Amino acid sequence: MPSVLWIQAGGCGGCTLSWLGTDTRDLFGLWRSQGLELVWHPAVSEASGAEALQLLEDAANGQLAFDILCVEGAMLRGPNGSGHAQRLSGSGQPMVQWVRRLAARARWTLAVGSCAAYGGMCAAGANPADACGLQFDGAVRGGLLGADYTAASGLPVINIAGCPAHPDWINETLQALALDALDADGLDAYGRPRLFADQLVHHGCPRNEYYEFKASAAKPSDLGCLMENLGCKGTQAHADCNLRMWNGSGSCIRGGFACINCTEPGFEEPGHPFATTPKLAGIPTGLPADMPKAWFVALAALSKSATPRRVRENARADHLVVKPAARKRGAP
């Protein structure tokens, strides 16, 4: 029965809040039924203060065995290498020291969310706290624990990327570990579990018809495809957000706004305004994954010329101005 110790480093806590929204009748019962035992979690466990500190100390020095270390939030190494940007309350010690000690004891180490995985939004701009991920600094392997780190299981850090991570990505990764069903082949090049990272956000996109015809939205609330003008990276982003819904029936694109590729290392610095598609000679520079540019350009030109009026007009409206025609069956 794998036991799980969860700590929050330099983040917003949003992955925990996302996880608390798991679509189940009994989140903690779900864990127990899958053989997962919760040792401590900063948002839900009873132990606080001295009791929690003792528990963490015991875990770090090997007296309290645990299997899975979940780390949420970026590694804050600054300012000036001091680690003072985050000291674990009550301990006076930088959180990055605690993470190093705990990771050395873990059978599996999980980065929950893009901050813990790669640095995330905390590492954007001037990166004032010198944030990085557990085993990546952006897209570069290394991070706090170093490129060669492996947990006792032999696996590197498992990166449940996302800003936030979907609750199912977290639960299913843990469930797979409990079933001993996750090995190195189950992770992609950025350490992400393939159970969600082998899909693209584009898969299941409800705006697919607009995409096919390059019938594009021009402003927020338009129904058209968000890729050509509004910065959408769904065709490149590794996640199953349009196959596995958020909060019941949602996804970023279903909410009317662009996928910003939040499961990708470095998503926080796209090199252009998030909601504007960068273009060269009128052609988006970020093309769909695996698609040769010439083909994309040729297909886009062809499909634009073949766009039905319905799709073209609806793309620039906030509700259907031309409805799909109901086929009339002729009376005999």
Next chain:
Amino acid sequence: MTRLVVGPFNRVEGDLEVTLDVDSGHVRSAQVNAPMFRGFEQILLGRDALDALVVVPRICGICSVSQSAAAAAALARAMGVQAPPDGWRVAQLVQATENLADHLTHFYTFFMPDFAREAYRGRAWFEAVHARFKATVGSAARDALPARMAFMQAMGLLAGKWPHTLTLQPGGTAQALQASQRLRLVALLAEFRRWLEERLFGDVLEAVVALPDAAALRRWVAARLAQAGTTPADLPLFLHVADDLQLWQTGRATDRYLATGSYPSADGPLMRGGVWADGGVQPFDPSDVSEDLTHAWLAADDPVQPPSQGQTVPLVDKPGAYTWCKAPRWRGQVLETGALARQMVDGLPLLRDVVAQHGGSVAARVLARLVEVARVLPAMQRWALALVPGQPTYTPGELPAQAHAVGLVEAARGTLGHWVGWRDGRIAHYQIVAPTTWNFSPRDAAGTPGALEQALVGVPVRASETTPLMVQHVVRSFDPCMVCTVH
């Protein structure tokens, strides 16, 4: 005199450490440390103006929509755009969903489990509270979390996802609703109301809001506890605990309250704004706010800065500093903000009477939060019914070459302000004053402690306690959000 350093302080959002000087069984003085700094105000500088809508929600996983709304409000003010009526309704619904869900998360997940601790075994109410609220295993965990999850499907319908939606825009929202979305929203709000009335309140929402004073509240609780053969609903059960543990007499801060007006509309806000001080409400002017950096690990030429000119520059070895948090002051005074502040400023009779009797307290803060749930959900139902599918939700706007503006919203935990400046479409200045920045501020240059630091003075500490329980109740009664506090 004994010194206790309390941390890690869990079941609050983010990192918190409290240092207590204890003498003769009571807290003599407290220092509050917000020990985590990420530097969002610097991260934002130089970026495209609209990028703030992506960046600021990620300050906070629990107030993410409020951060987004404050940024959108500042941008809308600078652009001079207003959302169309349905854009306004959807935006209010998104904010209200977050605020109510946060109140639920606080009560069930963060606050109540402390009363199920072994230290309270033997109290008349212990068995009922233990069965219901014991952390992760009490019945509330498998009742309130699914209710919250079902309610938050409103976010899937209206905002794509939560946290970290991009749907709130200056000028409205990114998605116009379809007929089916409106119907599902109306249905799930009705379902949530039934759950609240049955499990949280034990009464219809309107009846809770209409309770006129503390005496009526006592009769209401007694009636609910006296119903034989049934488990009382959760609010009456808590209020019973509150009487027994004297939570009405514990945790008083300044009794000066800040709110900026909730869910504003052309007809006025649902709950009005202002500053409650010395028995009356005064208008709130954001230019009356300054931040005092004396005890923060931040460099400053002038330790007292208005947010419109504020700076955030780390200085780790600063003498006298004990937190990353600045100390916001209104005309030099400490204010408390949050649900209790909103009810005090707006003038809800029940909370005005409760505070008139004992001042602000652990129980008053929790009561105000839940009464607010009962006030806001019916408004959400009205907004949802008023939506007209096919109507626009978004008005485009242009940002002037140079502009500055203040965006103010009421987050679950209180008043959140963004003071923003733009030059040539890029962010040139960004200062954020969050609710818990107010409530958990350190001392200022005059040595005046912040609201929590004042509320902790006099709190009882038993001889054997290293993490005093009553201190935990007081701290959590504010529903602190530490990730917003420093950002």
